[in-house]
Amino acid sequence: MTNSAQSGLQFSEILKSSTQLASLKAEIGLVSVDDILLEIGIHPFAAAYPAELQDDVQQKLLAKTNNNPAEFFVDALAQKLIAAAKQADGQPLKVRLAGADSHQRYKLLGSELETQEVNPLIGKRGVSRWADKAVRKAFELECEAIKRARIAEGMTNIELVIPFVRTFSESATAIDLLAEQGLCRGANGLRVHLMAELPANALMAEKFLQYFDGLVVDIDQLAQFALGLDQTHPSLEYLHDDQNEAVLALIDHALKAASSAKKPCDLVSHYISKAPNLQLWLLEHNVATVITQ
Template sequence: MTNSAQSGLQFSEILKSSSQLSRIQAEIGLVSVDDLLLEIGIHPFAAAYPSDLAEDIQQQLHAKTDGNPAEFFVSALAERLIAAAQKAGPKPLKVRLAGAGSHKRQALLGSELETQEINPLIGKRGVSRWADKVVRKAFELECEAIKRARIAEGMTNIELVIPFVRTFSESATAIDLLAEQGLCRGAHGLRVHLMAELPANALLAEKFLQYFDGLVVDIDQLAQFALGLDQEHPSLEYLHDDQNEAVLALIDHALKAAATVNKPCDLVSHYINKAPNLQLWLLEQQVTTVITQ
């Protein structure tokens, strides 16, 4: 069941915490691995490279993880994905892999292993982070959790959403990296979608869709990059506008590209309740459901 907007749109929900599962009434539109990692409490790099930490931090880490950081990390993430997949029932469960900027993980135990960036908003995110051989093992642990949920526990309704893909080359890299970890697109019905959050993703959606099974358009992120705004900068908040004509043009292009190749295109918006004109415009485009929080 989904919640209805006054305009007639239906809302599904972003799952950010396992605590939502007991009270969620709407359908789960998207699972955010980034947010689940914050709930788990240890940095992926700490799980992958515990010996690189200072001695006192290693002791804290081993105390928290019963002496096995990697297994703790994989088990904790897998358990959350399994619970979400069971809640979704027979319906597909789209899981967005970790792709947020480094600043999002600073509070996690072991975060000092991740280099602080001058501008993490456009730094090493998504595929560029996974492809870095220096930290590849962290990505491998994330994949192991997904495999454990999807294959070992039979939650084959889990589908993947790849965030922050800058180029076609990164699209191919993402698919290859997943295949190397036993998550081959198409195998056991695995569908892999593109998280379209960059203007390039929308403008060149037809070509990006050659690598993916569908789009999940993050309207807020699209607006942020199209208008050159930092959503977390309080003095610029008044400039954020999901109803800007340039943003609507990008969404329209993505919707039409997906329709042309007969692939799904989901939309995500955190501000949809504050944007009545956007709601009406989406309905005019034959959009009936939006993923929100």
């Protein structure tokens, strides 16, 4: 059951940790692999390329993972996805693949294998990171965990959400990379959605939806890139405005494109509880549920 705002809007939750499962007050709207990785505590590159670590770090990694970093990583992620899928009780469970900026992973064991970017917010995120052959194995381990959950354990209610897709070419690349790993869109009922975070995703939603089964619009990220905001800069917090007319226009376009294509469009907002006007606007635009934390 979803939580309800005073406006009548319903809320579902973002799952960031398996410990949430025991205390969830609403349905799982989205599983964040980026946050689950923080719980596992091992950088994906370390699991994929342990031999490239310094000896002391490598020994810590081997001790933590019973001398098999790749299997430890895959099993840990798969088990957390399985637990979430079981709690969803047959309802679709949308899983957002790893796509966060490099700064979010710097505390993980083995993080030194990932180059710290000057501007990580628009660096190698999402598809551009997966497509890099130098670190492709990390993406393959993530896919293996998803396959283990969906196929070996029968959790076919797991659906995928692809983050940070800049272009139509990257859309095709994402679908192709998943297919290469045995996660073919449509096979065994697998649905693949676009995480619409960029203004381009909303403005060109009609074309992006040709590659995907639906949209998951991140209102906060959309506002960040549409208005040039920096959510990590304390002195600029006053500028954050999910109710800005430009942001609302982008959301409206995405909603209409999804409706025209007869595909679902979910919305994510971390600030929705503090934005009563946005809640009312969404209800006026036939949005019943928002995913939040």
